[in-house]
Amino acid sequence: MKIERIVAIPYEIPYVRPLKFASGEVTTADHVLLRIHTDTGIVGVADIPPRPYTYGETQASIVSVINGIFAPALIGMDPFNRQSVQQTLRRTVHNNTAKGAVDIALWDVIGHATGASVWSLLGGYAPSMRVSHMLGFKEPELLLEEAQRFGSEYGVTTFKLKVGRRPIALDIEACHVLREGLGEDVQIYLDANRGWTANEAIEVLRRTEGLGLAFLEEPCDAKEAMGRRRLVERSTIPIFGDESVPTAGDASRELLSGGCDGICIKTARTGFTESQEVLGLSTGLGVDVYMGNQIDTQIGTIATVVFGAAHEATSRRAGELSNFLDMADDLLAEPLVIRDGRIEVPEGPGVGAAIDEEKLAHYRVDGA
Structure with a gap:
């Protein structure tokens, strides 16, 4: 061939x-x-x-x-x-x-x-994957309404809160409102997309201590090497790398330099082959991973589900699999369904994305 x-x-x-x-x-x-x-x-x-x-x-x-x-x-x-x-x-x-x-x-x-299904070729660990939903920049009460709707409509119990482009007091308020409104059983984590300095991130973590936040993703730019290291050393929750770890080599650099202690894997930027390299590096070092989203369509989301569900380590945390709901349409012939907070691995050979x-x-x- x-x-x-x-x-x-x-x-x-x-x-x-x-x-x-x-x-x-x-x-x-x-x-x-x-x-x-x-x-x-x-x-x-x-x-x-x-x-x-x-x-x-x-x-x-x-x-x-x-x-x-x-x-x-x-x-x-x-x-x-x-x-x-x-x-x-x-x-x-x-x-x-x-x-x-x-x-x-x-x-x-x-x-x-x-x-064969690519899911089985990669490892075939779990038949489905839990869904994490991204909450964007809205007033705290509107964020809570959206989270509650996704909980009741789709069964989602994990939420990523986007932070970092507005006064930190508003981000802190959103954290408190979400925790109070959603309860202790719902997982919440933050993603600043490099929108803070290390000191600002430290301040946010200080003022949200006790809320049970799961982790903080990409708080500041990787170029702030000393600041990121100081943040990781002081943080009581894991600091995950995302934009700073687009390749296996970058992931190695950030982990070994102390720039983060968790890794976001995105199949859209590392495919399946290099994603396995990143996963192997992370598990070998005893580092947690989770499956992120590149603002994926349903086609891209299927790839994330196939890889994430195929491995035990990437199945531990909910993957970011709901962004396609913000799109007016999709190219997929068989639309994805979120049911009971999960997306099933597609049946049949290949990745499973029919156009x-x-x-x-x-x-x-x-x-x-």
Whole structure:
């Protein structure tokens, strides 16, 4: 079997409402659908979410690097030779989500070629994954209403609170309101998206002590190396790396330098192969992990579920799997369902992301 053709299809789907966080705001899912065609007729699929304000990738740059660099280098290679593919991709620095999608699409090809689900090939640990829901920048009472609605409608009991782009007093108030309104059995954690200094993060943790917050994600920029180390040493809850750990090498640096003591894994930026490297590094060091979200569509969410549910360590915590509910539509032929706070692993071979061709034709960017 050989890779015959690689196609990058840009498309745009509007959000029901803007998604806001400390590092930016998005109103449209301007993603890229990746398809890897083989000479046997098997096609692997993956979704690519640009994050220009975080990683510098745009829809146009993703299409360009795939068409101009990755496709010419990969055509003719055996999809099963994943390490050779990885070595080829690593000749080009950065472009993490484009690389991650190539890897996921190749795993999809391998699954279909062998008749096995990628979930089982990766480890096949659990049949489903618990869902964490992201709470954005709203007044504390509105955040509580949203959390309560997701609890009653979807059975979600874990919530990420976005913080860091407003006065810290408002973030602290939101923490108190959510804990009081949701009770002790609901898990709450924070994500500042590099929106604080280390000292501001220390102050927030001091004023929320006793609320039972699970952990704090990416409080300040990785360049604040001494500040991050001081924060980790003083914090009574784990400090997780996200934007600071986009590769296995970055994760190693942050963990060994004391910049964080937990790792967020996102299949959209490390695919399945490098995500396993990050996972192995973390478990070897006794470090907790959880599955994050790259503002994923349902296609990307399926990839997260498949990887997260396949491994014991990533199944311990709820994964961020609900962002697709903020999108007006999706390309997936069989929509995902959140039931009793969980998403089931899709049945059948491959990753399990079948595309609705009519929707793709409708949302693809003109001329693509």
